Amino acid sequence: MSKDTHTPDPRADEAPLMSHEYDGIREYDNPLPGWWSGIFVLTVIFAGVYWYWYHAGGPGKSIHEKHAAKMQTYLAEKAEYERTHKFEVNDAVLADLAADVATLDAGGKLFMQHCVGCHLADGSGQTGPNLTDEYQIHGSSRLDLYTTIRDGVPAKGMISWGATMKERDMAALAVYVAAMRGKNLPGKVAEGGKVGAF
Ligand code: HEC
Numbered sequence: 001m002s003k004d005t006h007t008p009d010p011r012a013d014e015a016p017l018m019s020h021e022y023d024g025i026r027e028y029d030n031p032l033p034g035w036w037s038g039i040f041v042l043t044v045i046f047a048g049v050y051w052y053w054y055h056a057g058g059p060g061k062s063i064h065e066k067h068a069a070k071m072q073t074y075l076a077e078k079a080e081y082e083r084t085h086k087f088e089v090n091d092a093v094l095a096d097l098a099a100d101v102a103t104l105d106a107g108g109k110l111f112m113q114h115c116v117g118c119h120l121a122d123g124s125g126q127t128g129p130n131l132t133d134e135y136q137i138h139g140s141s142r143l144d145l146y147t148t149i150r151d152g153v154p155a156k157g158m159i160s161w162g163a164t165m166k167e168r169d170m171a172a173l174a175v176y177v178a179a180m181r182g183k184n185l186p187g188k189v190a191e192g193g194k195v196g197a198f
Contacts, residue, residue: 089171094142098175098198107176110169118157123180124187127157132183137192146174 015028053060061069097103112121118128129137138148149170152160161170182197 087167087171089143089146089167091141091143094146094171094175094178097171098142098178100175103172104176104179106169107172107174110165110173111176114161115173120187122185122187123177123183124185126188128188129191130185130188131177132180132185132187133190134182134184134194134196135190135192136181136195140193140195142174142178142198145177146170149173149177 015030018027018029020027052058054062111119111123115128118126119131120126123131125131136144138144138153148158150160150162150165152158152162154160161173165173178198181195
């Protein structure tokens with residue numbers, strides 16, 4: 001193939017030809033523009049710095065380290081929240097709740113939902129004891145009512161609500177039941193020891 005059959009290159013006059021030639025193929029001396037090479041070199045340098053910064057001991061944190069740090073903060077805050085917001089049930093807390101209308105309200109709703117089958121809506125008792133008289137089978141305090149509600153009396157047919165109910169709900173029920181005591185509604189005969197009303 002002779003060179004004459006090639007279509008003449010329109011840039012033949014502008015770009016100088018390199019001196020080498022292989023099988024009749026010549027190469028223009030046509031270097032990449034400076035700005036292009038510059039950007040290329042910068043990306044290479046950037047990659048090196050990035051690798052050092054985030055992965056090879058530099059001050060940057062990798063995404064895993066950031067996640068681990070956030071998790072640690074979160075767990076610490078959660079533990080602190082649970083420590084300071086723990087709902088502890090004792091007689092003083094129940095006495096406070098007994099004065100809280102919203103709690104009594106919530107307790108009343110729960111009572112209608114879960115307890116009337118055995119204690120009746122007015123608490124006067126059926127399968128379960130009369131909760132309105134001034135006698136209590138298990139203990140005497142609000143906390144004793146709470147404990148009975150939570151642990152139940154399986155042998156006598158009172159359900160252990162602790163397995164399915166939240167502490168706050170059982171506390172609301174305890175103060176609601178306590179508030180019924182002393183109403184002395186006619187119903188099931190008194191069982192347990194005389195404890196009086198709250
Ligand atoms: C399946 C029937 C049944 C249901 C439902 C039931 N109870 Fe009872 N409950 C009983 C029986 C029976 C006893 C008596 C246990 C005993 O003799 O030791 C009792 C006892 C109690 C006592 C103790 C009373 C005392 O004098 O010491 C409380 C408080 C009480 N129930 C509250 C509740 C509350 C609140 C609910 C609803 C969340 C509830 N009960 C649902 C059957 C039931």
